[in-house]
Amino acid sequence: MVLTEPPLTQTDCAECPIRHRAVCARCEPTELEQLESMKYYRSFEAGQTVIWSGDRMDFVASVVEGIATLSQTMEDGRTQMVGLLLPSDFVGRPGREVAAYDVIATTSLTMCCFRRKPFEGLMIKTPHIGQRLLEMTLDELDAAREWMLLLGRKTAREKIASLLVIIARRDAALKQVNTTTRIVFDLPLTREAMADYLGLTLETVSRQISALKRDGVIVLEGKRHVTIPDFDRLLGETGDDADGGPLI
Amino acid sequence: MVLTEPPLTQTDCAECPIRHRAVCARCEPTELEQLESMKYYRSFEAGQTVIWSGDRMDFVASVVEGIATLSQTMEDGRTQMVGLLLPSDFVGRPGREVAAYDVIATTSLTMCCFRRKPFEGLMIKTPHIGQRLLEMTLDELDAAREWMLLLGRKTAREKIASLLVIIARRDAALKQVNTTTRIVFDLPLTREAMADYLGLTLETVSRQISALKRDGVIVLEGKRHVTIPDFDRLLGETGDDADGGPLI
DNA sequence: TCAGAACCTTGATCGAAGTCAAACTAGTAG
DNA sequence: CTACTAGTTTGACTTCGATCAAGGTTCTGA
Numbered sequence: 001m002v003l004t005e006p007p008l009t010q011t012d013c014a015e016c017p018i019r020h021r022a023v024c025a026r027c028e029p030t031e032l033e034q035l036e037s038m039k040y041y042r043s044f045e046a047g048q049t050v051i052w053s054g055d056r057m058d059f060v061a062s063v064v065e066g067i068a069t070l071s072q073t074m075e076d077g078r079t080q081m082v083g084l085l086l087p088s089d090f091v092g093r094p095g096r097e098v099a100a101y102d103v104i105a106t107t108s109l110t111m112c113c114f115r116r117k118p119f120e121g122l123m124i125k126t127p128h129i130g131q132r133l134l135e136m137t138l139d140e141l142d143a144a145r146e147w148m149l150l151l152g153r154k155t156a157r158e159k160i161a162s163l164l165v166i167i168a169r170r171d172a173a174l175k176q177v178n179t180t181t182r183i184v185f186d187l188p189l190t191r192e193a194m195a196d197y198l199g200l201t202l203e204t205v206s207r208q209i210s211a212l213k214r215d216g217v218i219v220l221e222g223k224r225h226v227t228i229p230d231f232d233r234l235l236g237e238t239g240d241d242a243d244g245g246p247l248i
Numbered sequence: 249m250v251l252t253e254p255p256l257t258q259t260d261c262a263e264c265p266i267r268h269r270a271v272c273a274r275c276e277p278t279e280l281e282q283l284e285s286m287k288y289y290r291s292f293e294a295g296q297t298v299i300w301s302g303d304r305m306d307f308v309a310s311v312v313e314g315i316a317t318l319s320q321t322m323e324d325g326r327t328q329m330v331g332l333l334l335p336s337d338f339v340g341r342p343g344r345e346v347a348a349y350d351v352i353a354t355t356s357l358t359m360c361c362f363r364r365k366p367f368e369g370l371m372i373k374t375p376h377i378g379q380r381l382l383e384m385t386l387d388e389l390d391a392a393r394e395w396m397l398l399l400g401r402k403t404a405r406e407k408i409a410s411l412l413v414i415i416a417r418r419d420a421a422l423k424q425v426n427t428t429t430r431i432v433f434d435l436p437l438t439r440e441a442m443a444d445y446l447g448l449t450l451e452t453v454s455r456q457i458s459a460l461k462r463d464g465v466i467v468l469e470g471k472r473h474v475t476i477p478d479f480d481r482l483l484g485e486t487g488d489d490a491d492g493g494p495l496i
Numbered sequence: 497t498c499a500g501a502a503c504c505t506t507g508a509t510c511g512a513a514g515t516c517a518a519a520c521t522a523g524t525a526g
Numbered sequence: 527c528t529a530c531t532a533g534t535t536t537g538a539c540t541t542c543g544a545t546c547a548a549g550g551t552t553c554t555g556a
Contacts (some may be wrong), residue, residue: 075489076487082397083393094382124379137382137389141389142348148396149322151396152328152447
């Protein structure tokens with residue numbers, strides 16, 4: 001599916017997370033009005049491609065609900081995920097006309113889009129939007145560097161444990177539960193998507209998950225529903241510093 | 249070596265690349281004056297550590313000359329390079345008090361530093377500095393994602409070829425030579441540093457360089473001086489799309 | 497001019513993860 | 527109810543890069 005001119009579908013945006021994350025927090029009423037005028041929602045089903053690398057991209061967006069992935073594919077089909085987009089994450093780059101990565105919905109997905117040109121204009125007139133975007137981009141860069149350590153130096157088992165910790169943390173932040181709550185969540189990714197994330201094959205992912213289950217580090221009901229009986233134990237499996245911090 | 253309060257050594261900054269890259273291009277004379285007042289140079293010898301992860305960091309900086317690396321180390325000593333800093337690259341993060349990575353000079357190195365607090369103040373008052381920094385950060389994020397593909401999916405041989413292309417490109421950009429010039433450069437990294445960049449061991453790096461040499465993809469004089477007889481041939485070894493673009 | 501250190505190369509062997517193949521599970525469309 | 531599909535697991539075997547070990551090169555400083 002190729003998006004060249006996304007349709008404008010104006011709907012109410014009261015819950016749009018971009019309000020909290022990139023823009024609006026310090027916006028004047030007149031700026032909010034402008035944002036409303038360039039805003040529209042788009043929804044996708046699980047598995048749908050939001051945009052292909054190389055396509056023209058006339059919007060930037062924020063994930064409202066669901067999960068999307070950014071990935072790169074080599075000529076011969078090898079693919080590597082380079083970004084995991086959870087609710088409130090930002091997609092697209094001001095000033096870039098053409099998408100640099102494939103964006104794929106891994107669950108059903110709703111995004112709050114802003115037409116790019118007017119958004120760029122507003123950014124120039126409203127410095128704090130750019131400042132917020134800079135903070136978010138620096139956070140993403142830190143996450144990417146953490147990910148590079150994972151890809152370059154961790155064992156398959158450590159990679160799986162790290163991914164589980166990342167998902168558990170983001171899930172907890174989203175649900176606003178605290179550290180003491182029992183840690184239970186559903187894996188939002190297939191084994192293949194996990195493999196693309198971690199630079200492994202899906203067979204290795206499957207084997208390592210089975211091993212963590214056999215060793216009692218995780219409890220699985222079905223193939224996706226995970227319980228972590230002892231979060232510190234899981235943390236210990238990641239290879240990261242012990243002071244990597246608590247769940248949230 | 250731990251830097252907590254870097255000494256202020258004011259010198260002239262006519263050649264400081266930050267003028268071109270992050271600030272100054274659109275600065276008013278009064279802003280330039282302010283920048284001068286918060287600026288100082290620091291020099292390091294090859295092998296010296298500029299700052300350790302976890303140290304207090306009271307400055308942001310731009311590389312003027314030489315090469316530095318950002319790297320992360322796991323408890324057991326496994327290390328992964330997460331950034332390669334060449335002249336005009338920016339180090340540090342506005343708003344961050346504590347360094348997140350080790351910064352190490354791999355050649356003799358000169359940096360143009362700005363005291364962080366006043367720099368942050370200037371950034372708030374001067375939006376275009378933040379805008380420039382956002383662009384540079386987005387570029388770095390793209391580079392990090394390219395690097396993730398390399399770490400996660402490329403073979404050792406492809407990794408080495410990719411690194412050679414990256415160095416050749418940045419070297420050419422720095423020297424302002426054009427595509428048709430014969431491609432000759434010195435490797436600025438030891439085999440071990442290359443291994444840390446690529447998520448390999450130094451032995452594998454050495455073996456793959458020998459293999460590329462044996463196959464005529466590169467010509468080596470000594471251990472560091474590289475000639476690329478056929479750049480397209482080298483590009484073909486990277487596994488990247490053929491349309492990965494020319495030297496510059 | 498020699499000793500030592502840092503850096504690099506090469507060989508032999510090993511093991512973690514990849515590949516290929518088969519079978520299992522759960523959901524769903526007919 | 528059955529057949530199909532997408533997703534997953536498990537087994538057997540292979541391979542790429544790691545590990546361990548020895549020796550070579552270059553440079554510096556005594």
